[in-house]
Amino acid sequence: MSAQFLQFLLAGLTIGAIYALVAIGFSIIYNASQVINFAQGEFVMIGGMATASFAGIGWPLPLAIAAAVLVAALVGLALEKLAVEPARGASVVALIIITIGASILLRGLASIVWDKNIHAVPAFSGDAPIHVGPATLVPQSLWILGLTLVIVLLLGWFFARTLLGKALLATSHNRLAAQLVGINVRHVLLASFGLSAALGAVAGILVAPVTFTSWDVGVMLGLKGFAAAMLGGLGSGAGAVLGGLALGIIEAMGAGYVSSAYKDAIAFVVILAVLFFLPSGLLGQRSTERV
Amino acid sequence: MRILPARGGGLAVLAAVLALLPLALVNNYHYEVAILVGLNAIVCVGLNLLVGYAGQISLGHAGFFGLGAYGSAILTARYGWPALGAMAAATLAVAALAFLIGRPILRLRGHYLAMATLGMGIIISIVIATEDRITGGPDGMAVPPLAAFGATLAGERAWYWMVAATLVVAVWLALNLIESPRGRALRALHGSEIGAEVAGIDSAREKLRVFVVSAVYAAIAGSLMAHYAGFITPAKVTFFHSIELVTMVVFGGMASTFGAVVGAAVLTTLPQALTVLKEYEMAVFGAVMMLTIIFMPRGLVPTLAALFAGRKR
Amino acid sequence: MSLLAVEGLAKEFGGVNAIADLYFSVPAATVFSIIGPNGAGKTTLLNLLSGVYAPSAGRILLDGRVLAGRAPHEHAAAGIARTFQNLQVFFNMSAIENVLVGRSLRDRCGLATAMLRLPGLARAERAARDEAAALMRFVGLQDWIEAAADSMPYGALKRLEIARALAAKPRLLLLDEPAAGLNPVETQAVDALISKLAASGITVVLVEHNMRLVMGVSDHIFVLDYGRRLAEGSADEVRNDPRVIEAYLGAATDR
Numbered sequence: 001m002s003a004q005f006l007q008f009l010l011a012g013l014t015i016g017a018i019y020a021l022v023a024i025g026f027s028i029i030y031n032a033s034q035v036i037n038f039a040q041g042e043f044v045m046i047g048g049m050a051t052a053s054f055a056g057i058g059w060p061l062p063l064a065i066a067a068a069v070l071v072a073a074l075v076g077l078a079l080e081k082l083a084v085e086p087a088r089g090a091s092v093v094a095l096i097i098i099t100i101g102a103s104i105l106l107r108g109l110a111s112i113v114w115d116k117n118i119h120a121v122p123a124f125s126g127d128a129p130i131h132v133g134p135a136t137l138v139p140q141s142l143w144i145l146g147l148t149l150v151i152v153l154l155l156g157w158f159f160a161r162t163l164l165g166k167a168l169l170a171t172s173h174n175r176l177a178a179q180l181v182g183i184n185v186r187h188v189l190l191a192s193f194g195l196s197a198a199l200g201a202v203a204g205i206l207v208a209p210v211t212f213t214s215w216d217v218g219v220m221l222g223l224k225g226f227a228a229a230m231l232g233g234l235g236s237g238a239g240a241v242l243g244g245l246a247l248g249i250i251e252a253m254g255a256g257y258v259s260s261a262y263k264d265a266i267a268f269v270v271i272l273a274v275l276f277f278l279p280s281g282l283l284g285q286r287s288t289e290r291v
Numbered sequence: 292m293r294i295l296p297a298r299g300g301g302l303a304v305l306a307a308v309l310a311l312l313p314l315a316l317v318n319n320y321h322y323e324v325a326i327l328v329g330l331n332a333i334v335c336v337g338l339n340l341l342v343g344y345a346g347q348i349s350l351g352h353a354g355f356f357g358l359g360a361y362g363s364a365i366l367t368a369r370y371g372w373p374a375l376g377a378m379a380a381a382t383l384a385v386a387a388l389a390f391l392i393g394r395p396i397l398r399l400r401g402h403y404l405a406m407a408t409l410g411m412g413i414i415i416s417i418v419i420a421t422e423d424r425i426t427g428g429p430d431g432m433a434v435p436p437l438a439a440f441g442a443t444l445a446g447e448r449a450w451y452w453m454v455a456a457t458l459v460v461a462v463w464l465a466l467n468l469i470e471s472p473r474g475r476a477l478r479a480l481h482g483s484e485i486g487a488e489v490a491g492i493d494s495a496r497e498k499l500r501v502f503v504v505s506a507v508y509a510a511i512a513g514s515l516m517a518h519y520a521g522f523i524t525p526a527k528v529t530f531f532h533s534i535e536l537v538t539m540v541v542f543g544g545m546a547s548t549f550g551a552v553v554g555a556a557v558l559t560t561l562p563q564a565l566t567v568l569k570e571y572e573m574a575v576f577g578a579v580m581m582l583t584i585i586f587m588p589r590g591l592v593p594t595l596a597a598l599f600a601g602r603k604r
Numbered sequence: 605m606s607l608l609a610v611e612g613l614a615k616e617f618g619g620v621n622a623i624a625d626l627y628f629s630v631p632a633a634t635v636f637s638i639i640g641p642n643g644a645g646k647t648t649l650l651n652l653l654s655g656v657y658a659p660s661a662g663r664i665l666l667d668g669r670v671l672a673g674r675a676p677h678e679h680a681a682a683g684i685a686r687t688f689q690n691l692q693v694f695f696n697m698s699a700i701e702n703v704l705v706g707r708s709l710r711d712r713c714g715l716a717t718a719m720l721r722l723p724g725l726a727r728a729e730r731a732a733r734d735e736a737a738a739l740m741r742f743v744g745l746q747d748w749i750e751a752a753a754d755s756m757p758y759g760a761l762k763r764l765e766i767a768r769a770l771a772a773k774p775r776l777l778l779l780d781e782p783a784a785g786l787n788p789v790e791t792q793a794v795d796a797l798i799s800k801l802a803a804s805g806i807t808v809v810l811v812e813h814n815m816r817l818v819m820g821v822s823d824h825i826f827v828l829d830y831g832r833r834l835a836e837g838s839a840d841e842v843r844n845d846p847r848v849i850e851a852y853l854g855a856a857t858d859r
């Protein structure tokens with residue numbers, strides 16, 4: 001395996017893990033509420049920016065990270081309570097505009113609360129490059145891959161073993177039935193937003209030491225996370241992971257071998273390709289429409 | 292639901308307002324804003340046909356706007372084409388693109404449609420920003436003024452009349468379409484797609500047609516903008532601009548042509564008026580979007596009309 | 605000469621046969637009723653006939669020609685119009701506009717003609733409106749001509765759908781439970797309307813649960829059960845068929 005190929009592969013896997021985390025967030029919310037949360041990317045941004053702030057005022061990194069995730073989760077809960085809940089039953093167009101409006105609002109607030117500059121977040125364990133065969137990796141990449149794996153496993157356990165997780169799954173399969181067995185669907189909805197926000201924030205925190213963070217990183221990361229979710233199959237957790245890794249690799253290979261200028265376009269070409277040729281994604285369910 | 296005032300009346304009111312507005316425009320800056328409003332309004336009238344009447348969504352219309360603008364710019368600046376010819380060519384190219392892309396995209400619904408148009412718009416903006424040898428890249432390019440029949444359109448006042456006249460024509464065409472059998476077919480599609488289909492309406496073809504029409508509106512406005520500003524950058528082709536346009540339509544009134552104009556007027560002047568709060572522009576915009584949809588889902592003009600007319604039950 | 609013929613028609617959803625092995629033919633200008641318990645596949649059958657579903661097997665012949673078009677608008681172009689059990693009224697339009705949409709196939713209006721308001725359009729529109737108003741009077745909606753569709757009561761809306769279907773001047777009219785949710789007076793009006801329609805030469809395929817209406821107005825009754833033919837014949841034959849009584853009608857007579 002050539003050094004270049006390995007390098008691209010590792011880079012692709014690393015960013016793919018980030019996309020996977022964002023994509024899982026999309027899927028969780030979509031499953032619980034049929035809403036595509038265009039503001040998902042902003043949770044990613046909040047995670048990175050809040051960590052930078054807290055670390056900047058001197059807090060130890062683990063504390064800063066925990067606080068940042070908490071802030072993002074709270075914002076997610078607020079979003080559900082203040083924007084999504086009042087619009088229950090609104091048309092698809094309306095819901096899209098609400099979450100887009102929320103993302104713009106959050107971005108605007110971010111530019112006020114913080115500023116429009118780029119911020120650095122310290123890497124978790126330094127910058128000394130690690131050699132993997134002919135390629136090199138920064139330690140942060142290992143953190144990204146490792147922690148993503150841990151999170152995915154934790155989520156698997158959460159959905160299979162805990163009451164809240166099972167409630168989330170039940171609601172996603174059939175809201176009415178879930179209500180009838182006593183699941184408080186409103187709480188489930190809230191929890192899904194909080195959880196997705198936390199996931200997004202973690203993604204943002206993991207990637208910030210590598211790519212820096214600023215008030216508007218959320219847009220692209222959010223959209224690419226969405227592309228990954230679509231690729232894997234909207235609503236499928238495993239699909240989100242698969243889609244994220246696949247998108248990361250496609251992007252890295254495309255940028256490396258074809259054209260680095262059009263790197264960002266790759267995700268959107270993927271979106272269009274999936275929508276045109278395989279709307280249910282790689283692992284999603286094909287639905288039959290009943291008239 | 293007859294939401295609009297009688298069409299003749301509405302058009303006359305619009306024409307009167309546009310004719311008298313210069314009395315209130317004190318300096319060049321005011322004219323600039325008015326022209327901007329007019330151009331956005333033209334795009335919004337077209338977009339409203341797609342979003343408000345046909346019930347579809349497009350999060351990528353800034354792409355068509357940008358292609359119209361860059362088409363005119365490149366053909367006139369780099370190849371020396373006459374302005375009107377360039378505008379026609381750019382518009383035709385955009386119509387062709389909308390026709391080709393529209394076919395597969397409009398088979399999608401709801402969120403999927405939104406994402407597809409989003410993807411399309413962003414791809415267009417990335418291509419424009421990246422092909423800098425033709426487009427000047429992120430720094431943009433200069434555009435020669437609009438010259439036709441020996442005369443050159445220059446100065447704020449002349450451009451104001453040009454844009455105002457174009458807007459009136461644009462609104463007139465849109466109103467005609469809405470009240471025609473074609474327009475009824477569109478509104479029927481929005482009311483119940485299956486009901487429309489069994490009545491013989493080819494929903495795919497109708498959606499495609501209105502998509503192309505709305506793209507043409509955007510392209511023409513883009514061409515005018517390029518010549519007016521004398522300069523064009525990718526900033527006008529962004530995702531955010533697409534969102535701005537949809538917000539104007541939603542805010543002003545879905546399925547209301549005059550609502551689209553009002554929406555464009557309010558949401559174009561608002562950020563300008565809030566120059567003091569320029570920092571807060573984005574946050575305010577986002578808040579406006581959310582609050583409008585939550586509390587005024589039909590938009591400003593239809594909600595006001597319902598309030599004044601009382602409910603006919 | 606039958607206007608509509610169905611041969612070996614079947615429709616399955618994910619392994620479940622909603623309709624299987626159907627054969628029947630409908631002579632022109634008659635009223636052909638389809639009855640059966642809930643879930644028997646009646647609406648599925650109408651969806652197949654109007655193009656909303658594509659058959660899994662079998663053919664549909666209109667006037668001897670196979671209806672190959674899958675899209676509903678192509679079925680409509682062949683001369684089939686229908687109403688819906690769950691109203692598909694255009695609530696965003698006025699009543700008369702709903703009826704005008706029904707004649708979309710007859711309003712050849714190009715984009716340029718529409719946007720430029722070319723001459724001839726206004727005249728055509730006026731003629732169309734007059735005809736639509738007449739249709740509304742025909743179905744008894746003379747009080748609602750200029751009303752907004754979302755202001756009309758349920759019974760009127762059901763008749764509005766019929767007017768809309770008639771506006772297409774169809775050869776075959778599919779009525780999906782037109783009397784559902786109506787009071788006896790309104791049902792009587794629908795009964796009279798269906799007779800009027802058949803008398804004027806339109807072929808009617810009627811899906812209904814209201815047995816009095818069905819027995820009174822039908823030329824031929826087809827009983828569907830679990831997607832298959834259970835029995836068919838005249839009102840008397842069906843009414844007295846023991847299989848039909850067991851599956852659907854319950855106790856024997858209706859007064």
